[in-house]
Amino acid sequence: MVHVLLKRRLIDEEFLVRYTNAPQLIIHAPGSAEHGLILRTDEGEPAVWDQVSENYASACDPNVSPALVGEYQTPDGRTVKTAMALILEKYSDLQYAPENAAEQCGIAAEDIERFALEMAQIAFKESIRIDTEWTDWAGRKHDHFIGRPVSMHAMRGISAHSNGFQTCRALHLLQALLGTIDCPGGHLAKPPYPKHIPPHIKPARTCAPNTPLESPPLGFPTSPEDLLIDENGDPLRIDKAYSWDAPIASHGMMHMVIRNAVNADPYSIDTLMLFMANMAWNSSMNTAETMNMLREKDDNGEYKIPFIVSCDAFHSETVNFSDLVIPDTTYLERYDTISMLDRPISEPHAACDAIRHPILNTDRDVRSWQEVLIELGGRLELPLFIDENGGRRYKDYKDFIINYEKTPGIGFLAGWRGENGDQHLVGAPNPKQWEAYIENESFFELKLADNQRFLRHSNQGYLEFAKNAGWVGSTDQIVIELYSETLQSFRLAGEGLYDGPTPKTEEQAERLVKYFDPLPFFYKPLEQQQQDENQYPFYAINQRPMHMYHSWDSQNAWLRQITSHNYMYMNRKQAIDLGIDDLGWAWVESHNGRIRVQVKYMEAVEKNTVWTWNAIGKQAGAWGLTKDANESHQGFLMNHLISESLPKQKSITNSDPITGQAAWYDLKVNIRAALAEEQGSWPEFDEVKTLPRQQSTPDSVSYATHSNVNLNRSNRDILTRGGLK
Amino acid sequence: MKLGLLIDLDTCVGCHGCATACKQWNTSGTIGPLSDSNPYGKDPDGAWLNRIRTYEVGDAPDSKTVHFPMSCLHCENADCVTVCPTGASYKREEDGIVLVDQDKCMGCNLCAWACPYGARELDHDQGVMKKCTLCVDRIYDQNLPEEERQPACVLTCPTSSRLFGDFDDPESEVSIKSRQRGGRDLMPELGYEPTNKYLPPREKATVEMFALDSTEDGFSLKSWVNKMIAR
Numbered sequence: 001m002v003h004v005l006l007k008r009r010l011i012d013e014e015f016l017v018r019y020t021n022a023p024q025l026i027i028h029a030p031g032s033a034e035h036g037l038i039l040r041t042d043e044g045e046p047a048v049w050d051q052v053s054e055n056y057a058s059a060c061d062p063n064v065s066p067a068l069v070g071e072y073q074t075p076d077g078r079t080v081k082t083a084m085a086l087i088l089e090k091y092s093d094l095q096y097a098p099e100n101a102a103e104q105c106g107i108a109a110e111d112i113e114r115f116a117l118e119m120a121q122i123a124f125k126e127s128i129r130i131d132t133e134w135t136d137w138a139g140r141k142h143d144h145f146i147g148r149p150v151s152m153h154a155m156r157g158i159s160a161h162s163n164g165f166q167t168c169r170a171l172h173l174l175q176a177l178l179g180t181i182d183c184p185g186g187h188l189a190k191p192p193y194p195k196h197i198p199p200h201i202k203p204a205r206t207c208a209p210n211t212p213l214e215s216p217p218l219g220f221p222t223s224p225e226d227l228l229i230d231e232n233g234d235p236l237r238i239d240k241a242y243s244w245d246a247p248i249a250s251h252g253m254m255h256m257v258i259r260n261a262v263n264a265d266p267y268s269i270d271t272l273m274l275f276m277a278n279m280a281w282n283s284s285m286n287t288a289e290t291m292n293m294l295r296e297k298d299d300n301g302e303y304k305i306p307f308i309v310s311c312d313a314f315h316s317e318t319v320n321f322s323d324l325v326i327p328d329t330t331y332l333e334r335y336d337t338i339s340m341l342d343r344p345i346s347e348p349h350a351a352c353d354a355i356r357h358p359i360l361n362t363d364r365d366v367r368s369w370q371e372v373l374i375e376l377g378g379r380l381e382l383p384l385f386i387d388e389n390g391g392r393r394y395k396d397y398k399d400f401i402i403n404y405e406k407t408p409g410i411g412f413l414a415g416w417r418g419e420n421g422d423q424h425l426v427g428a429p430n431p432k433q434w435e436a437y438i439e440n441e442s443f444f445e446l447k448l449a450d451n452q453r454f455l456r457h458s459n460q461g462y463l464e465f466a467k468n469a470g471w472v473g474s475t476d477q478i479v480i481e482l483y484s485e486t487l488q489s490f491r492l493a494g495e496g497l498y499d500g501p502t503p504k505t506e507e508q509a510e511r512l513v514k515y516f517d518p519l520p521f522f523y524k525p526l527e528q529q530q531q532d533e534n535q536y537p538f539y540a541i542n543q544r545p546m547h548m549y550h551s552w553d554s555q556n557a558w559l560r561q562i563t564s565h566n567y568m569y570m571n572r573k574q575a576i577d578l579g580i581d582d583l584g585w586a587w588v589e590s591h592n593g594r595i596r597v598q599v600k601y602m603e604a605v606e607k608n609t610v611w612t613w614n615a616i617g618k619q620a621g622a623w624g625l626t627k628d629a630n631e632s633h634q635g636f637l638m639n640h641l642i643s644e645s646l647p648k649q650k651s652i653t654n655s656d657p658i659t660g661q662a663a664w665y666d667l668k669v670n671i672r673a674a675l676a677e678e679q680g681s682w683p684e685f686d687e688v689k690t691l692p693r694q695q696s697t698p699d700s701v702s703y704a705t706h707s708n709v710n711l712n713r714s715n716r717d718i719l720t721r722g723g724l725k
Numbered sequence: 726m727k728l729g730l731l732i733d734l735d736t737c738v739g740c741h742g743c744a745t746a747c748k749q750w751n752t753s754g755t756i757g758p759l760s761d762s763n764p765y766g767k768d769p770d771g772a773w774l775n776r777i778r779t780y781e782v783g784d785a786p787d788s789k790t791v792h793f794p795m796s797c798l799h800c801e802n803a804d805c806v807t808v809c810p811t812g813a814s815y816k817r818e819e820d821g822i823v824l825v826d827q828d829k830c831m832g833c834n835l836c837a838w839a840c841p842y843g844a845r846e847l848d849h850d851q852g853v854m855k856k857c858t859l860c861v862d863r864i865y866d867q868n869l870p871e872e873e874r875q876p877a878c879v880l881t882c883p884t885s886s887r888l889f890g891d892f893d894d895p896e897s898e899v900s901i902k903s904r905q906r907g908g909r910d911l912m913p914e915l916g917y918e919p920t921n922k923y924l925p926p927r928e929k930a931t932v933e934m935f936a937l938d939s940t941e942d943g944f945s946l947k948s949w950v951n952k953m954i955a956r
Contacts, residue, residue, distance in 0.1 A: 008935075008937060010935060013952055013954060014954050017954040017956060018954070018956060023956075048956075051951060051953055052953075059956075061956065062955075062956050063955075063956070064955075064956050065953050065954060065955050065956065066954075066956055067951045068951055068952070068954070069946070069949045069951060070951065085946065088946050088949070089946060092945070092946065114934055117934035117935040117937070118932040118933070118934055118935075120935040121932060121933050121934055121935040122932065124935065125933075125935065138956075546738065546739065546740040546741065547740060547741035547742075547745070555765075557761055557764035557765060557769065557771075558745055558748060558761070558771070559745070560764075560769055561761065561764075561769045561770060561771055561773075562741055562744075564768075564769060571785065572784075572785070573785070602781065603781045603783070603784055603785040603788035604781060604785065604788055604789075604790050605785075607785075624765055625765050625766070626765060626766040626767065628766065628767045629765070629766060629767055630767060630768065630769075697764070697765035697766060698764065698765070699762065699763065699766075700760055700761060700762045700763070700764070700849075700850050701760065701761050701764050702752075702758035702759075702760040702761075702850055702851070703752050703753075703758060703759075704752050704753045704757050704758040705753040706753060708753070708754065708755055708756065708757045708758065708827070709755055709862075710755060710826065710827045710828055711755050711824060711826065711858075711861065711862075712826050712828060712829075713812060713813070713815045713824070713826040713829065715812075717812075717815065718812030718815070
C-alpha cells in the first residue's frame with residue numbers, strides 16, 4: 001500500500017514536512033561509522049535543506065521550507081539524502097509492488113491496490129475540517145484542524161510476532177503518509193500520550209543491597225551504550241533484556257526468566273518471586289517443559305531454582321510450585337490505582353484515571369500486594385519510605401498514594417489534588433483524595449479544551465498543558481520518527497562500524513544487520529525461518545474471550561458457565577478436507593510437541609489458520625475447581641506447542657530481535673484427526689494436591705445481597721384476567 | 726405504555742456484558758436469587774435472564790458473524806401468561822412488562838414450553854420460573870438518578886447496542902430508531918407480537934477508490950519536484 005501511494009504521490013506532504021523527520025538529512029557514507037546517521041548542525045540539531053535560503057538549516061527552526069526529497073553534497077564533501085528520499089528509494093522498489101506483496105501475504109494484488117486507493121480517497125477527498133483556533137509548537141496561530149478520517153485497529157496480535165516491531169512501524173508509516181496521525185478521525189493518542197520519542201528514561205544498569213535503583217528497571221535505550229551488558233558483552237539481567245539478543249526490550253522478557261535461571265545462563269538465582277503471572281501454566285510458553293524446569297535438580301539434589309515465592313489470591317497452578325505463598329486479596333477487597341503515571345484509562349480527548357476500593361471486607365488474614373510492598377519498603381528502610389527522622393514515612397498504601405509526589409504536586413492520582421481537593425493534575429496532596437474518588441464512582445475525567453485535542457505532538461496549547469501535568473518533559477515538538485536513527489546505530493554496531501560497544505558473536509552481529517533497518521520492512525518470523533513450512537502448514541494463534549478479558553486470575557462461577565472449555569476453531573472446508581469432524585478430536589503438532597484438542601468448525605477463520613481461547617484449560621484440582629471440571633478434561637492450552645527459544649538456536653529467545661516481545665503468534669502446526677478411541681484433551685497432568693484446610697466447593701450457590709422483595713400479582717387481577725388482551 | 730428494548734445486531738460485539746450485568750442486578754432483584762448449580766464443578770449451569778448466542782451466516786468467504794442477545798420480548802400476545810395454571814405469570818396493563826409472581830409459581834415449566842424464544846429459565850434451586858423483568862425494580866426507582874432508571878443490560882452495554890423505551894410513544898428514541906433502521910420482530914409469523922425489536926446488521930459501507938488519472942504513469946525519484954512547504 002505504501003508502494004501504491006508513493007507511486008501516485010498520494011501523500012500528505014505538508015504533514016510529512018511539518019510533523020515527521022521525513023525532510024531530515026541522512027548521511028550517505030556506506031562503510032563508515034556515520035553512515036545512516038542524521039546530519040546535525042553545529043548546535044547538534046538535525047539538519048534539513050531549506051529551499052528558500054538554498055542552504056542547510058536546523059530542522060527545529062520554524063522559519064524554513066525544507067526539501068522533502070533531495071540529495072545534497074555538504075561543504076566537507078559528504079553526500080546526504082532526506083529520509084523521504086530513502087523512503088522513496090526503498091518502497092518504490094518492485095519487491096514492494098502489490099503483485100509481489102500478494103505472494104507474501106495472500107491478499108490479491110488488486111485488493112492491495114484498492115485498499116490503498118480507498119484510504120487515499122477518504123484521506124484526501126473526504127477530509128473533514130474542524131474550525132478551532134489553536135497554536136502550533138512554534139507559536140503560529142491556526143484557525144482549523146484538517147481531519148483525514150482513516151483509522152486502523154491493531155492490538156496485541158502484531159506485537160506477538162518476531163517481526164512485530166517493524167510491522168508496527170510500517171503501519172505508522174502508512175498513517176503518516178496519509179497524514180492521519182492525531183488528526184480528527186485519525187489515530188488518536190490518549191493522555192499522557194503522546195510522549196517524546198524516545199522518552200528520556202534509561203533502564204537501570206546496576207543494583208546493590210540497600211540501594212535504590214538509579215532509574216526505573218525498564219527504559220528506552222537509544223544506542224549500544226545503553227545496553228545492560230558486562231565488559232564481555234554478556235547480559236546483566238536474568239531475562240537478557242537490553243542485551244544484544246533484544247536491545248530495546250522495554251517490557252522486559254519475563255518469558256525467559258525460568259529457562260535462563262535453570263540453565264544458569266547468564267547465571268543462576270537463589271529466589272524467584274512471581275506476582276500476577278501464572279508461570280507454571282498459561283503465562284509461560286512451553287508449559288509442560290516449564291513445569292519440569294521448576295522441578296529440575298542439580299547434581300547435589302538441590303532444586304536449580306531453590307526458592308519460589310508467589311503472591312496470589314487464588315489456588316493457581318503456580319501456587320503448587322511455590323515454597324512460600326503470599327496470599328493476596330481480590331480486586332474487590334483492596335485499594336488500587338489505575339494511574340496517570342502508568343497506563344491510565346484515558347480517552348483521546350479526556351485525561352482519566354481511576355481507583356479501586358474495597359467493597360467486601362476480608363474474612364481472612366490477608367493483605368493486598370500493594371500493602372505488602374509498602375510494608376516491605378518501610379521495614380527495609382528504603383530511602384523513599386523513610387522520613388527525616390528515620391521513621392516510617394507512609395502508614396499504608398492509601399497514605400502512600402495520597403502523599404507520594406513524583407515531582408512537587410504530581411502523584412499517582414491526578415484528580416482532586418490540593419489541600420481542599422479543588423485542583424486537578426497538579427496540586428499538593430489532598431488528605432481526602434480517596435473519598436473524592438469514591439464520591440465520583442472511582443473515576444476522574446478532565447476533558448481537554450477544543451484547541452488541545454488534535455496534532456498534540458505539535459500543538460503548543462496541548463504541550464504546555466501536558467508539561468504542566470508532568471506528562472512530557474518539554475514543550476518541544478514531538479517529531480514523528482519515520483526514519484529511526486536509534487535502529488541504525490545498532491545496525492552499525494552489527495556491521496562493526498559503530499564507535500562504541502559492538503556485539504561479540506557472529507549470530508548477534510547478523511541479527512543487528514538484518515533486522516535493525518531504520519525503515520520498516522517485512523521479514524519472515526524467526527521461528528518460521530528455521531523450520532519446514534510444509535511440515536507445519538497452519539498458523540496457530542490464541543486470544544482471550546471478551547467476557548473473561550480481565551479475569552485471567554480466577555475461574556468465575558458465572559463466566560465459566562459461558563465458557564468452561566475451549567475448542568480449536570478451524571475453517572470448515574479445510575477441516576472437512578482433512579477428514580476432521582465438527583466437535584471431533586484432533587492432534588495438533590508443532591516442532592515443540594503435540595496436543596489433542598476438540599475441533600469446532602468456523603467460517604470466519606482463514607483457511608490456513610487455527611485459533612483458540614487462551615487460559616481456559618486448567619490443571620485438575622487448581623483454582624478451587626473440582627477435579628472433574630470441564631476446564632481440565634476438555635479444555636486445553638496451546639502453550640505446550642510454543643517454544644521460548646528458536647528451533648535451531650536454542651540459546652536465543654523466540655522473540656522479536658529488536659524488542660524482545662515474546663513471539664506467541666509465530667507458531668505453525670500440522671493437524672490430523674485423532675483415532676476414534678482418542679478422546680479428551682491431552683496432555684493431562686497430575687491433579688493438584690488439595691491444600692490443607694481447603695474447603696470443598698458448593699454444589700449450588702444463590703448469590704444475593706438481600707432477600708428478594710417479590711412483586712405480587714393480586715388475586716383480583718388473576719380472576720379478571722386483567723392486563724391481557 | 727409499551728416498554729421494551731431495541732437491540733442493535735449491527736454493533737453488538739458479543740461481549741456478554743449485558744448478560745452478566747443482568748445476572749448481577751437481578752440475583753438481588755425482585756425475581757432473585759438466580760441460582761447456579763455445580764458452579765465450580767463439571768458442567769456448571771444456572772438461571773440467566775439474558776443470553777447471547779453467536780451465529781455465522783453464509784459460507785466463507787462471504788460469511789458474517791452475528792451476536793444475538795436474547796431475553797424476554799414482553800409479547801403483546803404472551804402465551805406464557807395464558808398457559809400459566811396458577812396465575813403467577815402476568816402481563817402488566819400499565820407498561821406491558823411480563824412478570825412472574827414468585828410466590829404463586831409452582832415451577833411447572835408450562836410457560837417455558839409456551840415461549841418460542843426460549844426466554845424463560847427454571848431456577849432448579851428455587852423451584853420457580855425466572856425471566857427478564859426489564860429491571861422493573863430499577864426503572865421506577867425514584868431513589869436512582871433519572872438517567873440510571875434503565876435496565877442493567879442497557880446501562881452496561883459498551884457499544885450502546887441496547888436502548889430502552891416506550892414503543893407506544895411514536896416519538897420515543899426506540900420508536901424513531903426502530904423506524905429509521907427497519908426494526909424487526911422475531912418470528913412474527915407466530916403472532917406473539919413481541920415488544921422488543923431488533924435492528925438488523927447493516928450493509929457494508931462502500932468506499933470509492935481515489936480516481937487516478939489514467940494518462941499518469943506515476944513518478945520516479947528523479948522526476949520529483951519539491952513543493953514549497955513552510956516548516
